[in-house]
Amino acid sequence: MKKVRIGSGAGYGGDRIEPALDIMDKGNVDYIIFECLAERTIALAQEQKIMNPEKGYNELLEYRMRKILPIRQKRDIKLITNMGAANPLAAAKVVKKIAIELGITNLKIAAVLGDDIFDKISNYENLKMIENGEMLSSLHNSIVSANAYIGISGIVQALDNNADIVITGRVSDPSLVLGPLVYEFGWETDNYDLLGKGTLAGHLLECGSQVTGGYFADPGYKDVPDLWKVGFPIGEIYENGEIVITKLEESGGIVNKATVSEQILYEIHDPANYYTPDVIADFSQVTLEELEINKVKITGATGKEKNNYFKTSVGYKDGYHVEGEISYGGSGAYERAKLAGEIIQKRLEQSEVFLQELKIDYIGINSLYKDQIANAINNNFDDFKDVRLRVAGRLVIQEDAYHVVNEVESLMTNGPAGGGGVRVRTKKCIGIVSILVPSKDIDIEVHYEEV
């Protein structure tokens, strides 16, 4: 039976490059995918593009391509990535430029366009935002980006036209894998059973090492051999939709039922209804079989007909975030940190600062789980002798953000005894909301560069 081997080259925008190069060199893969976009990344990239129309793609694109292109050429591996972010066209031109510099020829680079619908966003002002049910128009003029999660069509079209490298912007993550599968096997795009299986393959490969032992180790409970040199996954996908997940033998990490199970449910809500632009995938009946060490077979995924909407992420300016921290040590550390927290609260209440929200945490005690769980899982707070106060605030104007920062810094001389290690930062905040845009409104185009 025909099969395709697809390697994962990145699970997030800044992922390690070494495991990707290892897979390309020794993994005998036909494709490698680099998944590099999180919910907010594209909005931040859009801002970079506004500042400089030649930018707005993944910041590691040049770095990665210089390393990837020579191996890709030698091993004839097709590369699919969403590193185009807000500017796939500019990204394709950059790859072409690097290829010329490296003396590489016979390379066809495709840029998939159409996900960016910022220009048309005024058409959708009456749509309700999924998160809060309010109309999009309530964001007024603060919108900075709008990108639809598009499906496989642009990727398949690019491969049909013999592209070696396909660069997209916002594409549904599993589509990066489903695209090549549909192209290779000629799966019909209304065969939702197979599309559901291919989507599971994509879901398992889109997060880099998260299925090969990364993000898994819990010493004494879930041990992972040589996590320091954890390998990225290789998926062997068969024409009938059977999936085998494995990794390079010499790499660190582990692939077993437990790692695969964790990743199947990662960021999934109803496992019987996983909405993508290509299919509504159903992972609820999946079964796993460990074929041999670090080799797991996954069967039983299926799918249903997609709906006719693309989820679209809308980025908007959402004021400022500020964070400030200071540490207290030794006996009474928690008491002094709490006193510092009370002081901050009072000083801010007395000031003119307009805080949308203020959060005061004690790192090591309640910063992750708040008080109820902290009280349930800890015995005696007097035992904590290394406590860090954290003050976080959301503000509308920048001057107010600076004021909060200043109050945290001034705890050095105007707060309790022994405070040290002050760190503060402010950042402009980009919020993300989602709307559902009819898929017929989206026109996918593929642009090509060749050397």
Add this chain to the structure above:
Amino acid sequence: MKLREVAHSRTGDKGDISNISLIVYDMEDYEMIKQQVTTEKVRDWFTEIVFGEVQRFEIPSLGALNFVMKRALGGGVTRSLSLDMHGKSLGFALLEMEIEFDKERAGNGNGRIAEKTKGNS
């Protein structure tokens, strides 16, 4: 006994929604966690953190439950003032939950579990 002795977990985020998987090491324990780790119990456990609906999905073929918790991430990953704005650490809070367990275990469970996942069961 804590849930950590019989199950493992991973947490994901989408907008203001957190999902926590809970997966048993040993399929024999699946019915037990299904009975004990109810939607209500999870909602109560996270009462200071989760302000929306909590749903539980069962995936028996994986020995897994999936808890989907709305309004759990301080208004959403991009707005949240939490140190852990993605809520990645929430799964380990769930594993701290105490459960009733009457079956004989080897030691506290660790030995058996470590052996099971170390490589290659």
